[in-house]
Amino acid sequence: MSKIVIGYSEIIKKTDLGRGNFIMEIAPFSKARNIKPGQFVHIRLPDTNVFFRRAFSIYDYSPEQKTIKIIFKVFGRGTKLLAGLHRGDRLDVLGPLGNGFRLPGRRETVILVAGGIGMPPIYLLAKILTEKGFDQKRLLYFYGGATRDDLVELKKIRQLGVRVYPATEDGSLGFRGLITGALVDVIDSRQGKFRMYACGPEGMLRAVDELAGKMGIPGQLSLEAPMPCGIGICLGCIKPLRVGGYTRICREGPVYEIGEVIL
Amino acid sequence: MSVDLSVEIAGVRLSNPILTASGTCGYGEELAELYDLSHLGGIVTKSITISPREGHPPPRTTETSAGMLNAIGLANVGVDRFITEKLAFLEKFRTVVVVNVAGAKLQEYVDICARLADCPRADMVELNFSCPNVEAGMEIAKSASLAEAAVREIKRVFPRPVIAKLSPNVTDITEIARACEAGGAGALALINTLVGMAVDIESRRPRLTNNTGGLSGPAIKPVALNMVHQVYNTVKIPVIGIGGIVNWQDAVEFFLCGATAVQVGTGLFVEPDAPLKIVRGLKKYLSDKKLNRVTELIGKVRKY
Numbered sequence: 001m002s003k004i005v006i007g008y009s010e011i012i013k014k015t016d017l018g019r020g021n022f023i024m025e026i027a028p029f030s031k032a033r034n035i036k037p038g039q040f041v042h043i044r045l046p047d048t049n050v051f052f053r054r055a056f057s058i059y060d061y062s063p064e065q066k067t068i069k070i071i072f073k074v075f076g077r078g079t080k081l082l083a084g085l086h087r088g089d090r091l092d093v094l095g096p097l098g099n100g101f102r103l104p105g106r107r108e109t110v111i112l113v114a115g116g117i118g119m120p121p122i123y124l125l126a127k128i129l130t131e132k133g134f135d136q137k138r139l140l141y142f143y144g145g146a147t148r149d150d151l152v153e154l155k156k157i158r159q160l161g162v163r164v165y166p167a168t169e170d171g172s173l174g175f176r177g178l179i180t181g182a183l184v185d186v187i188d189s190r191q192g193k194f195r196m197y198a199c200g201p202e203g204m205l206r207a208v209d210e211l212a213g214k215m216g217i218p219g220q221l222s223l224e225a226p227m228p229c230g231i232g233i234c235l236g237c238i239k240p241l242r243v244g245g246y247t248r249i250c251r252e253g254p255v256y257e258i259g260e261v262i263l
Numbered sequence: 264m265s266v267d268l269s270v271e272i273a274g275v276r277l278s279n280p281i282l283t284a285s286g287t288c289g290y291g292e293e294l295a296e297l298y299d300l301s302h303l304g305g306i307v308t309k310s311i312t313i314s315p316r317e318g319h320p321p322p323r324t325t326e327t328s329a330g331m332l333n334a335i336g337l338a339n340v341g342v343d344r345f346i347t348e349k350l351a352f353l354e355k356f357r358t359v360v361v362v363n364v365a366g367a368k369l370q371e372y373v374d375i376c377a378r379l380a381d382c383p384r385a386d387m388v389e390l391n392f393s394c395p396n397v398e399a400g401m402e403i404a405k406s407a408s409l410a411e412a413a414v415r416e417i418k419r420v421f422p423r424p425v426i427a428k429l430s431p432n433v434t435d436i437t438e439i440a441r442a443c444e445a446g447g448a449g450a451l452a453l454i455n456t457l458v459g460m461a462v463d464i465e466s467r468r469p470r471l472t473n474n475t476g477g478l479s480g481p482a483i484k485p486v487a488l489n490m491v492h493q494v495y496n497t498v499k500i501p502v503i504g505i506g507g508i509v510n511w512q513d514a515v516e517f518f519l520c521g522a523t524a525v526q527v528g529t530g531l532f533v534e535p536d537a538p539l540k541i542v543r544g545l546k547k548y549l550s551d552k553k554l555n556r557v558t559e560l561i562g563k564v565r566k567y
Contacts, residue, residue: 004297006536044533051480052326053533094535228324228331229532232293235335236324246317246338251293 004231005031009093011085012067019149020074021117022083023059026093027067035061036100037124038199038222038255041068042230044092045081054078055227055250057199058096059120060127071152073117097230098254101125101220104195109138111187111217112162113208115179115200116145121222122199123153126160136161140186144179144204148172180207187215195219196258206263219258225249239263266549267556268542270304270523272501273424273449275386277304277359277524280557281514281538281545284505284528285310285363285389285428286335290349291356297535302542305359307452307526308349310391313371315341325461325470330480330507331529332459334473337365342375350384360384361426365391369403369413377420389426389452390417404430404455407442414446424449426503429494431483432458436490437497444498451494452503452526454487480529481507488520495521495562509537511544518560 013025029041035058042053056070074083085091101121104110110129114122126141139162145151146169158164166174167182175182179200187194196219198208205221212219225237232251240262241247247261268279282305283294290308291300300306318338325332340349345362353360362385366372372390379385390413392404403409410427417425427443429436431454440451456477461470469475487506495502504522508514509530517525530537549557 006297006534048329048481050326051329051331051533092534226322226324226326228326229535231297231535233287233289233535234324234333234532235289235318235338236321236333238318238321238323240320246321 003031004095004097005029006092006094008090011087011089011091014085014087017152020083021071021152022074023069023071023153024082025067025069026091027065029061029066029068029093031096032061032066032068033063035068035096037128038100038121039096039098040230040254041070041093041095042097042227043082044094045078047081050078050081052226052228053094053230054082055097055224055230057120057222058124060124071117071120094230098250099252101197101222101255103129103132106134107193108195109140109190109192110134111183111194111196111219112139112141113179113183113196113198113200113204114141114143115198115204116150118198118200118204118222118224119143119152122197123157125197126157126162130160130162137163139163140165142167142179142183144168144182144200146170178207179204180211183208183211198222199224202263209258209263212258217258220255221258221261223249223254223256223261266546266554268545270558272503272524273387273426275359275424278357279304279542280518280524281541282307282359282361282503282524282526283531283538284526285391287528287531290345291353292349294531294535295356298539300353300356300358302539303358304524305361306353306356307361307363307389308345308353309339310337310363310365311339311342311345311375312337312365312367313342313374315339315344319471319473321472323471323473323476325476327459327461327478327480328482330478330482331532332461332471332476332478333456334471334476336473342378346378346382350382354384359386361387361389363389363391363428369416372413373416373420376417380421385423387424387426387449388417388421389428390414391428391455392430401430401432404439405433407438410439411442411446414443414448418447426450426452428455429453430455431486431490437493440494440498444500448500450501450503450523451498452505453494454483454490454506457483457486479507481509483507484513488516491517491522492520492564508541509534511541511548514541514545515548515560518557519562519564521562521564523558523561
């Protein structure tokens with residue numbers, strides 16, 4: 001049986017988080033079991049002028065209720081259209097797609113880096129690790145945005161019991177400046193074997209990739225790109241690899257080892 | 264009442280008239296994870312060239328109104344890997360395999376087709392004379408005499424049916440169609456993408472690194488329908504319709520305009536199982552209309 005499903009689901013809940021951010025809960029999603037953090041769904045919107053599906057990282061899921069949650073920020077035509085839909089509206093959902101994060105070893109200190117709307121896969125990773133009994137003190141959750149309102153669902157992250165390090169460019173919450181600045185400060189003050197996971201804007205990922213490379217910290221990055229098909233047949237969402245050639249983000253990714261892709 | 268969806272293209276029987284279009288289904292591996300490819304009338308694999316190609320740098324696809332613009336640049340694994348890996352994979356499916364072939368010059372087409380002649384699983388070849396993203400194909404696509412000579416040369420080395428895929432980016436597509444028929448093509452497939460452009464108004468740069476790309480999707484369907492109809496009225500060989508087909512109603516329009524079969528292209532990106540839905544819809548339509556065979560629809564558009 002296919003690992004991927006194509007089918008209609010319904011919006012069962014939409015929550016406005018402010019500043020154009022929304023959480024949407026979708027059901028039924030028959031593959032809401034063993035979803036890996038980093039995987040995504042591809043949603044078809046009911047408008048032919050928004051022709052392609054849109055990819056959204058899975059933020060949370062419930063195997064019992066057969067539900068998944070996504071978080072998105074209104075950015076272009078697709079997200080604007082999605083934000084205008086309501087509870088009870090049907091969506092054509094394809095997924096789960098892509099490869100998820102590889103979980104860390106028990107003895108490692110895990111550095112999680114989420115930038116703005118790149119938070120869903122990082123949150124899900126933190127949640128799954130805590131559920132699996134990973135020591136919360138060794139889960140360092142860095143969360144950056146332009147301003148404090150960009151740090152959506154901060155309360156839920158804190159509820160996981162992990163160490164949260166917020167950073168805002170305007171200094172409205174936590175470290176003032178870019179997330180990588182906060183990261184360097186904390187890593188310098190700690191000893192141990194680190195593993196890093198990051199998702200966020202490409203500029204942030206490039207900085208994290210460089211920093212982790214310099215510090216010799218292994219880990220993985222979850223990339224984002226406009227994806228016409230989401231299953232690897234259109235060859236549209238590509239990135240160059242350091243070893244040469246291109247990789248399809250939807251198929252071989254969206255999760256890559258640090259240093260693997262040229263960002 | 265069961266309806267007969269089978270059609271014949273140049274002596275090759277297809278269980279139904281719905282194929283996937285080249286460049287939109289890879290070599291079938293990804294779609295095979297979603298459904299059994301044996302449900303397809305045929306699969307037209309991604310254009311292959313003699314050597315592997317990486318294609319153009321990103322961004323090489325962008326969304327447009329009711330469609331997309333692409334400049335992938337014929338990224339493919341090259342003929343050797345195609346034969347050993349991709350064609351071998353397709354062995355297990357009961358569907359017609361059409362291998363799309365592209366080249367930088369005529370000799371490259373001939374060399375690839377000569378290699379494919381020894382691969383019985385390559386039921387037919389489709390000649391990509393029309394990719395707007397590489398130079399050489401368009402030269403042949405735009406010249407009736409070159410197209411005729413090319414088909415003739417390839418027919419000498421490939422013993423099974425040869426399909427010529429035509430470009431809409433020409434003055435008169437019927438002229439090229441006639442030339443390909445004269446050269447010995449067993450069928451014609453049309454249309455390939457229309458040359459187009461999209462610009463980012465912030466950076467003031469084109470949205471594709473190649474500057475221009477091929478427009479496809481529902482946006483081009485009316486153009487494709489007209490060209491299929493024109494060519495159907497010009498040649499005796501079967502016409503395979505391509506261009507913006509996303510549902511069974513679209514497919515019926517193409518049959519009425521003269522297509523014997525259709526290929527689903529960009530529609531696969533949005534609905535990877537669209538061919539299966541089209542087959543189901545088509546069966547119901549024929550049954551509702553009390554028609555026994557899909558072939559009864561071909562060319563039956565009633566003109567004013």
